Amino acid sequence: MTRRTTTARRRMMAVAAGGAGLALVLAACSDPDGEGGAADETTSAGGMIDCAPYEEFGDIDGKEVDVYTSIVDPEGATQQASYDAFEECTGVTVNYEASREFEAQLLVRLQAGNAPDIAYLPQPGLLNTIASDFPDAIKPAPTQVAANVDEFFNETWKGYGTVDGTFYAAPLGANAKSFVWYSPSMFSDAGYEVPTTWTALMDLTEKIHQDTGGQVWCAGVESGDATGWPGTDWIEDMVLRTAGPDVYQQWYTHEIPFDDPQILEAWEAAGQILQNPDYVNAGLGGVDSIATKSWTDAGNGILDQQCWMHRAANFYMTQWPEGTEVSESGDVFAFYLPTDQTDVQPMLGGGEFVTAFADRPEVQAFQTYLSSADWANEKAKATPAGGWVSANNGLDPANLATEFDQYVAGVLSDPNTVVAFDASDLMPGEVGAGTFWRAIVEWLTGSSAEEVTAQVENNWP
Amino acid sequence: MTTTPTPGPNVVVPAADEGAPRTERKLTRLEKRAIATKGRLSSPWASGIAIVIAILWTIPSLGLLITSFRPESDIRRTGWWTVLTGNADLTMDNYNEALYGNSNDLATFFVNSFVITLPAVLIPITLALLAAYAFAWIKFPGRNFLFVAVFSLQVVPLQIALVPLLSDYVNWNVNGSYWTVWLSHSIFALPLAIFLLHNFMKDIPPSLVEAARVDGAGHVKIFFRVLFPLLVPAIASFGIFQFLWVWNDLLVGLTFADPKYQPLTVAIAEMAGSRGGDWYLLSAGAFISMIVPLVVFLALQRYFVRGMLAGAVKG
Incomplete structure (x- = not known):
């Protein structure tokens, strides 16, 4: 099974991933020894990630997940490439749609009842608005996601994805602005x-x-x-x-x-x-x-x-x-950007939050993937030009492409660093x-x- | 007006025949005015001003055109006018990047734009012709009221119809296809189309229609044999309007079309990148998208001017 590294259009990759998924199933079926099939499956998924966490979501092969974001190309291409591992594991196709008009269009689509399965909200303020204006459309994060976030993220990040005590959105990428x-x-x-x-x-x-x-x-x-x-x-x-x-x-x-x-x-x-x-x-x-x-x-x-x-x-x-x-x-x-404070080292930050508007198993599986350390590492590997970090502490700095990204990740994970979310996004x-x-x-x-x-x-x- | 006792023409005019001299006088006045206008327009001053305005109007477009051929670093550092000093390199890189760079395969979007635009021009024109004919030549109760209602729909901004329309499409399960885009463009175009074509139709002398009716022609025959040939300039000029509007539309395409059906304008708007850093590509993108409307406009401008004038003088 060849690992596609091209950043060609999503559809082509989707076909390839779907094909790969199908091949996996066939391989598993034709293998008389069940054990061997399972082992085969993990290794032939490129040896990239552990597929076990997604098995509990049942048979989701061939299903589709629609993602709507504000991250357009060229960053969009690296986002899509980072989903390959998940697609090969589960056979789910991720349809990626990005628009610079995301913030306005998402609200239009929510009002019209045409919500995407998953949206990456760039501001906690927007999450608050949506949670209070469209309580029926937005879905709380599944337990697997909450567990991942507890394990891999600082508590403040979980707080930004929580509205009135309900945890909705796991953090995705992070910006560091200071x-x-x-x-x-x-x-x-x-x-x-x-x-x-x-x-x-x-x-x-x-x-x-x-x-x-x-x-x-x-x-x-x-x-x-x-x-x-x-x-x-x-x-x-x-x-x-x-x-x-x-x-x-x-x-x-x-x-x-x-x-x-x-x-x-x-x-x-x-x-x-x-x-x-x-x-x-x-x-x-x-x-x-x-x-x-x-x-x-x-x-x-x-x-x-x-x-x-x-x-x-x-x-x-x-x-x-x-x-x-x-x-x-x-x-x-x-x-x-230095400070005269000795006790804390404030870092102005930002990030996207994975918000779901559907609770089908394949959507929850994808949410789980995005909140895992596997995804953060896949994303780091899929971003050879750099300029991307995550607050996920399961991210191995060695996977980050550039010296600068590693430096940023270092500052972010410094125990003295207090990440303060961009206030204009919270107002x-x-x-x-x-x-x-x-x-x-x-x-x-x-x-x-x-x-x-x-x-x-x-x-x- | 006729009571002003200017000696001369008044004396000559015979009181008995009032209709003929009135037209004659009106014609002369019109002619005089035409001559005066011609004189005014062809004076060197007027020509000078016209040329200055034309140049002022063209400079930004020229700047955009030059910018689209400059390398990225030059675009970011200096203005396009530095090219005029002579020492500047030009490149096709921006066009290359815009056309083939990462996943912006513009050819697909070009096809989408055509598939969206052609029906979105033909459908409203067809419907508007029928409606305009009815409003102009068929008497039915409530005609004026209905016409005013259609006319007044023009003042409704399409933005406020976006969300209700979208939720209807979602409820009817037709959302995201070309159909909704065509339908939306037609809906938004119809009030103006009906109004314009109605006015053109109304200007055709009633005697023509009556003569045809006496000869036994029905509505269909009158429409196709008598009115349609006379309406060609009007249809062409509205066609250009609608074509340009639909081709350049971003809002409707963005809201109603699924990603794989979205038009060129959406692709170009995304070119600047998530944080707007690649804005230097927009000049090239603008010219790529501009080619088609430019060709259409140049090919049909004869009709455009004729249609506008017909409306201006008679309406």
């Missing part, structure tokens, strides 16, 4: 060290500015109709560092107002860099150019030696132009995907932090 991209060679040529505290970072920024006379940081928050979100990550990182994770939680749950003095302090801290014309926007213009520079290109100044540091998430790795070497000895690398949609974004743009184009935060607070639903 990183600063830099050029290792520029740093070593100039004799700078990677800072390990926030104070050291600010000192280094001032030193670079003094030494070169130029600007230090580059940033950009333009992102089409979502313009502003990269800026919200800046603020959230600062809230975590100046006010701490507890205040952070009170902030997104609206126990304290959006314009609380502690939050304003975070805006000021971010403003020390983002609103200081001496520090931004290296190679791109003045402070207001941050609002109009596309976030996908904002860091390119590092490659041109015009910009020293760029704060962006781990998935910024896939945005570097083709041929850029991302490693500690290469063109670019990232260090953890109500009107704020987290609306007024907060606009506040960032206005703040960067001349309004004061007091004005824009008061505006968000006054419009809190």
Whole structure:
């Protein structure tokens, strides 16, 4: 049985996987010795994963599972490739559908009674909305999934997938956002060290500015109709560092107002860099150019030696132009956005959550697969270009394709790391995907932090 | 108006025959106006302004076209106008990537777009012709009320019909096929189609229809022999409208079609990638999708202008 490694279209793979499943059944049947058949089955599934956990779901060979997500190509292709092992084990066909309009279309489909079997929700806020608006459509996670999540994930991750005490959604991939991209060679040529505290970072920024006379940081928050979100990550990182994770939680749950003095302090801290014309926007213009520079290109100044540091998430790795070497000895690398806190090491994070709208056995089997360590490892192997990590602690870092991904996984699994979910994804949609974004743009184009935060607070639903 | 005592023409006109001179005077005025307009339009100033507007209007498209041939790193760093300085390389990479890159096999989506567009143009035109004929030439009780009702449906935005329509399709078990896409496009197109074609039909002199009726022609014969040949420009111009609308539609295709039936626009919208990082491919994608409407428009523009003018002068 040849293992298909091509990233050809899903249908072809589905046919191949279905064929493989059929061949397995035939092989098992033609084998006079039952023992041998079972052994044959595990090995001929490519020796990839243990198929035993899916046997309790009964005969699901030939069934189909429809998955609807926001992860389009090229990341979509690696997602699909990571399902091969499951398809070969069970004979189930996974139909993968991805759309950039996922968040709007999913609600339309739910309202029309046309829900997919499984959807990957990129925000716990959306999960809350769906659980309260469509209680009949959404299905709680099966016990096998809950067991997997208990075993492989930190409790906070399980909390994000839980609404009112019912556990619905297991985490899938994870993002880690508290990183600063830099050029290792520029740093070593100039004799700078990677800072390990926030104070050291600010000192280094001032030193670079003094030494070169130029600007230090580059940033950009333009992102089409979502313009502003990269800026919200800046603020959230600062809230975590100046006010701490507890205040952070009170902030997104609206126990304290959006314009609380502690939050304003975070805006000021971010403003020390983002609103200081001496520090931004290296190679791109003045402070207001941050609002109009596309976030996908904002860091390119590092490659041109015009910009020293760029704060962006781990998935910024896939945005570097083709041929850029991302490693500690290469063109670019990232260090953890440091903090002056000594007890905790806050990490701003994000991720997708596997939500089911059907409870057929094949769907539950697939949910179980996605929450297992097997899937995380398969996904890591299926992502040769990197830029992907999971909070699944069964993930073997050696399977991660790149040095940077391994570094991210290391930070995520550090016992001092406190993963705080992206607050704008936890706030109500009107704020987290609306007024907060606009506040960032206005703040960067001349309004004061007091004005824009008061505006968000006054419009809190 | 006729009471203004301007000497000259008034004196010459015989009071007994009022109909003829009125038309004559009207014609002269129209002609005068036509001549004046012609003079105004052909003045060098007007030509200059027209050319400036044309250039301003074309620059963004030109920029998009140039961008689509530039390498990714150049698109991300500099504007398309840097090409004008001379030292810039052009490449077909974006087109290659857009057409064959990972699973974006655009050929399938091209076929889907055609399969969606052709019936979605033909169905509403056929239905609208029948309805327009009835509204224009068949007297039945409630005709005006019904016509106003159809006409006013135009102000209903299609977005509010999306969810109810989709839930109906799901209940009827027809969801996700081409049928629902055709049906939806037809539903959304019909009010405007009926209104436009009705106005064109109404403008055909009643004497033509009456003459045919005296000669013993029924509705079918009148429709095909008398009205249809006169309506060709109108049908063609609405056809172009509808073709462009359906070809460029994203919302209906995205909402009602299953992935394997989705049109080109959906595939192009996905090209930018999950986080929008591959936006540089969109310029190439836009031109790939633009080719077909451009050909259709250039091939049929004769009718388009004629149809628009017919509507503008008579309606």
